[in-house]
Amino acid sequence: MTAQEFENGPKIDPVLVIQTYDSGVWETFIDEWIHSLKDEYFSVMRPTGPGDKGIDVAGFTDDKKLLGVWDNHQCKHYKNPLSFGVVAPEIGKILWHSFNGVYVAPRSCAFIAPKGPSTTLDLLLANSDNLKTEVIEKWQKMIADKITTTQSVELTGDFETYVNDFDFSIFSAPAPRSVIEAHKKTPYYPGRFGGGLPSRPVAESPPDEIEPHEIAYTKKLLDAYADHKSQSISCATDLNAWSNLKEHFGRSREAFYHAESLRVFVREKADPGTFESLQDEIYDGVADTCESDHADGYARVVAVTDSAQSLALDAHPLNKSALPKDRRGICHQLANDGRLTWKK
Incomplete structure (x- = not known):
């Protein structure tokens, strides 16, 4: 046994x-x-x-x-x-x-x-x-x-x-x-x-150009960076002046695509609504952190995504499938859908 x-x-x-x-x-x-x-x-x-x-x-x-x-x-x-x-x-x-x-x-x-x-x-x-x-x-x-x-x-x-x-x-x-x-x-x-889910395929990397389905959350990220730097940041190329923000933006897009690959994978392998219920649990777990006071929008993003990675999701059927990168990506999905916002 x-x-x-x-x-x-x-x-x-x-x-x-x-x-x-x-x-x-x-x-x-x-x-x-x-x-x-x-x-x-x-x-x-x-x-x-x-x-x-x-x-x-x-x-x-x-x-x-x-x-x-x-x-x-x-x-x-x-x-x-x-x-x-x-x-x-x-x-x-x-x-x-x-x-x-x-x-x-x-x-x-x-x-x-x-x-x-x-x-x-x-x-x-x-x-x-x-x-x-x-x-x-x-x-x-x-x-x-x-x-x-x-x-x-x-x-x-x-x-x-x-x-x-x-x-x-x-x-x-x-x-x-x-x-x-x-x-x-x-x-x-x-x-x-039972038996869990089969192994996931490798998530695709984000393309160089921002895709239409990414516009909402990437715009919110740029606004959060602008709030952090107290100056206008209107496109990804503006981040070349700050290596840490540029790398954060790249990691965020990668996490978003990782979460999207999990969404598609689960849609074909588990009961309808399974992935959406994971999004709901993560939202419930980070909402208070998102609504708390933070120094700026960028600080709010970091606090929320850090909180998502530490959530206890033991009761959820996807608890072993949702990797830390997926959890961060789900936060960006929630921002893309308008459920989370980063600005003060």
């Missing part, structure tokens, strides 16, 4: 964690995963309540949505592995509603359950011809009365022809561990299963 495991207990396998979810949490878990597939889907829909016509979470590849190319993700939550009897009515709904033009048949339809499919169902799904045969043979017994609440759907006429011509290979039931591996790529994973 590591010291952390001795204190907190051994890490629980995520496959066992998802088996503790109720149906609502399970559907949210799948929704988190699908919503994170931004490069693959144009938009995502999650109908709730009765009458969803066999759709739990739909991922659309274009603005045609249900009339275009889309994937259906059926979230199933049972104490046992999925059986054919559970998914058969859902297959029937897809067949019936696509036949009637409620939507185009999905490109894929995955039945996702925390314990995965039973061996029998897994073998059926691996052979689309056998799956089709089983659906047709069991239609009257398992499916006909479970598609709508208003009628029994008979497998006859044009609908029977449609079913016989349908591509049953769109149906699948992924293993729980493969679903967890897919969810691992989302920003929600650490909050559900």
